[in-house]
Amino acid sequence: MVRRLKQLASAEVEIPRLPLSTNDAVALMTIHAAKGLEWPVHLALERKIHDVEKLASFDVALGLESVMEALQLAKRFDEVENFAPFRQAKTQWEQPITLSIGRLTLNGIVDLLGPDWVLDFKTDQEFTPQHHRFQLWAYAQATGRTTAHIAYLRHNCLHTFNEEDLQTTAQEAEILVQQILAGDYSAVPSPANCSFCAYADICEVSYQG
Numbered sequence: 001m002v003r004r005l006k007q008l009a010s011a012e013v014e015i016p017r018l019p020l021s022t023n024d025a026v027a028l029m030t031i032h033a034a035k036g037l038e039w040p041v042h043l044a045l046e047r048k049i050h051d052v053e054k055l056a057s058f059d060v061a062l063g064l065e066s067v068m069e070a071l072q073l074a075k076r077f078d079e080v081e082n083f084a085p086f087r088q089a090k091t092q093w094e095q096p097i098t099l100s101i102g103r104l105t106l107n108g109i110v111d112l113l114g115p116d117w118v119l120d121f122k123t124d125q126e127f128t129p130q131h132h133r134f135q136l137w138a139y140a141q142a143t144g145r146t147t148a149h150i151a152y153l154r155h156n157c158l159h160t161f162n163e164e165d166l167q168t169t170a171q172e173a174e175i176l177v178q179q180i181l182a183g184d185y186s187a188v189p190s191p192a193n194c195s196f197c198a199y200a201d202i203c204e205v206s207y208q209g
């Protein structure tokens with residue numbers, strides 16, 4: 001169950017909220033992970049904060065070292081050549097989206113919305129775009145965009161899901177949704193699924209290699 005919900009809501013997010021309402025509806029929500037530098041980096045990017053003190057004022061528990069690292073990661077979006085087209089485009093920051101698929105509702109926030117694309121910032125140590133494909137597909141689908149990008153700030157690298165990639169993911173998502181709505185939550189342990197799972201330590205069927 002956790003694997004399927006996390007796949008749809010993206011592994012980069014907190015555990016989705018569910019079920020939320022009556023009549024068997026299921027809603028998932030993606031939010032910026034509270035762990036690590038994800039949140040301060042997004043804050044610096046969206047509000048164009050370049051000042052250590054200003055960014056630190058949003059979270060007094062965040063150490064100076066972390067604040068400086070967050071600013072450095074955010075700065076890469078302004079400087080790295082791979083990200084140039086997205087700096088220059090007409091864009092909207094932090095756009096809430098809702099995608100309804102039958103009784104399933106996905107809620108999330110698109111980091112950057114362009115004319116025909118969505119973009120999500122990642123500060124991951126690992127470069128694993130396929131792990132985030134459902135999140136990016138949902139964002140593109142909900143906004144009617146045909147391309148989805150991940151800006152890996154730590155890697156100075158851009159990954160693009162083109163229209164064909166998104167169509168392939170749509171087919172996978174359809175199967176996942178049907179399984180969730182049918183109550184089929186049987187575990188599917190694998191290195192890819194379990195290595196990022198927050199429940200791996202307590203999961204009885206976690207992939208052990």
Ligand code: SF4
Nearest residue numbers: 003194197200203206
């Ligand atoms: S550890 Fe693996 S099998 Fe267990 S819940 Fe997480 S993803 Fe599923």
